[in-house]
Amino acid sequence: MEIQGDDVLFSNFTYNPNFYYFLYVGDLKNYPLNNFVKETLERRLGRRDVQFIAIVPDVCIQYNYANVMVINPIAHEDMITNHHFSGMKTPPRMSCRLKSSIFMNAVSSSPTVRALINHILENQNQLYVNLYESVVEMTLDTISRVSILGPDKHIAKKYNNKVFQHEILQDVVPMIEGFRCTSREQLLATTQPLFAQWPEGVFVSAAYSAGGANSSITHSQQEVADRFQDEESEYLVTRYIPHDLDPTVLAVVANENDVYIAGIADQNIVDGNRFIGSSFPSLASDEQMRLLRKYTVKVGRVLGKAGYRGIFGCDYLIDRDGKIFFLEINARKQGTTLEFCFTLEQTLPEGSPMLPELEYYAVTENRFPPQTVEMNGNHRSIHWATHNYKITKQKLTTGYIPQNPYERETFRKIAKKELIKDFVILEHLGTNFLVSPGTFLARVVSVARNRDDVAEGICQGVGFIQQTITEVESDNALQQ
Structure with missing residues (x-):
């Protein structure tokens, strides 16, 4: 059975009833997690016949992955209207972050996806859907015999707020002083006197934000007014604390007693709050890492x-006096998940x-x-950064770097x-992609046996990516 449908931009998947399938729904960058x-x-x-079908939003020139x-x-x-740069012989395709x-919602309502699910369930008694993030817009699990391999989506949404x-963890972890605002009007009234009290800055975040979106370090009332326009949104206002270290802890919870710590990495934050990658091992001290855990x-x-x-995951900051402050829960997989899988695979006892x-067991x-064990030290001297x-x-992209599916092998070597x-x-x-702001063009992962070599790899990888793009000033500039 070939998978075709007007709502599917690309497919290299052909259904084979001899395999046992599960679905992955999420970004292409997390495709390798599905091998685990x-x-x-x-x-x-x-069974020895398990395969997965990856349903992704990423529009690429080609795919070096199976079953996409x-x-x-x-x-x-955009492809239907093809209105961009109509005077060009080969107009660029648009790429934007969805x-x-x-x-x-698009996947859940897709006639092609639902027809595929029905066909799969004719040959197997259950279909798992693996998600990077459980969100309420995913409704495929309302289909009989379809189950989500991940946290409950309604609980996840509640705890991503x-x-x-900030309200429920006041007596649990060290929090930064701050205020809840239930509207933009209250936000503006709350921040007005704070700039004199907190000269280092006032950090404002909408209730839901990630990677620096919907949040900002502000230094004036005008910045707050310009940056935050949603009249009905909830906001969290906290004191900005200058710091140089942003550790993040990845974990798994199985019940109200059992919590597994996968590892601690440092986030690379630019412009005060924009996340662009992580590095391992953390620069936190042994005592700081004990407290983070x-x-x-x-x-x-x-x-x-x-x-x-x-x-x-949980994000923290360590101020310049060495004190730890909690920042946020990420009630989902986070950016370090894949690299920690590769690290754990090479560090933990076999099996x-x-x-x-x-x-899977937690859900x-x-x-x-059985045989669950946490990583105790970095005895294989694996260092990495993303x-x-x-x-x-x-x-505008003017070059191409072939997709590399061998990150796992790099960690092993x-x-x-x-x-x-x-x-x-x-x-x-x-x-030949016109890439919109906010879109991930590519990702670099550098692995080595020391921090300096890791940094060198990141620098070289970024340099290669920069050679594949050019500035876009106007439609006319492209047509010339």
């Missing part, structure tokens, strides 16, 4: 008591369950599997000392 899910289901179900379906209603509309709510987090376990138990099951297997059985090359101004250092460039969109 595949291995989990093969062990758990006692692309659904992107905005790019689809909000997860729009994407999940930064205003709610302790605080994250406490947060995990709060989540577990509420019924949350699965992977989550130890990886993060997707821990999540389906409210417990962790860099998300995110466009802040419209660009570094751990076994077959390589001293290496970097990979992942998910490059391809040539």
Whole structure:
């Protein structure tokens, strides 16, 4: 059965009834995580025939991955109208970052996807859907015998609310002083006197924000008024604390008592609050890492008591006096999940369950599997960093870097000392794309045996990416 439909931009998938399938719905950058899910289901179900179908929003020139379906209603509309640069012989295709709510709604309502699900369920008694983030717009689980491999979406939404987090965790972890605002009017009234009290800055965040979106460090009332326009949104206002270290802790919760700590990395934050990547191992001291683990376990138990099951992360800052402050819960998988899977695989005893297997047991059985063990030190001397090359101004791609699916192999070779250092460039969109601000053009992952070599790899990878783009000043400039 070939998968075709007017709502699908691209597909290289052909259904084979001899395989046992699950679906992945999310960004292409998390495609490799599904190999761990595949291995989990093969062990758990006692099968050797598990495959996955990846439904992604990423519009690329080509795909070096198997079983991919692309659904992107905005790019689809652009291809139909083809109105951009109509005077050009080969008009560039548009690439823009799609909000997860729009994407999940499009996938959930897709006639092609629903027909595929019905066909799969003719040959297997259950279909799992693996998600990077559980969102309420994903409704495929309302279909009989379809189950989400991830946290409950309604609980996840509740605990991703930064205003709610600030209220419920006051006595759990060290919080930054701040205020809840239930409207823009209240936000403006609240921030007015704070600039004199907090000369380092006032941090404002909407209730839902990620990666620096919908949040800002402000230094004047005018900045607040210009930056935050939603009259009905909830806002969290906190004192900005100057700092140099932004650790993030990745964890899994199985119930209200059992919380697994996968590892601690440092976030690379630019412009005060814009996340562009992470690095491991963390520069935090041993005592600071002990406290970070302790605080994250406490947060995990709060989540577990509420019924949350699965992977989550906690972000912190360490001020210039060495004091730790909690910033936020990410009630979802986060940017370090894939690289920590690769690190754990090379560090833990053979046969130890990886993060997707821990999540599978947490979701389906409210417990962790046998042989669960946390990473205790970096005895394989694996160092890594990631860099998300995110466009802040419209660009045109004029070159192409082939998609590299061998990141897992790179970690293995570094751990076994077959390589001293290496970097990979992942998910490059391809040539002749008009890339909108906020879009991820590509991702660099550098792996080595020391921090300096990792930094060198990131620098080289970013340099290669920069050679594939050019400035776009106007439609006329492109047509000349």
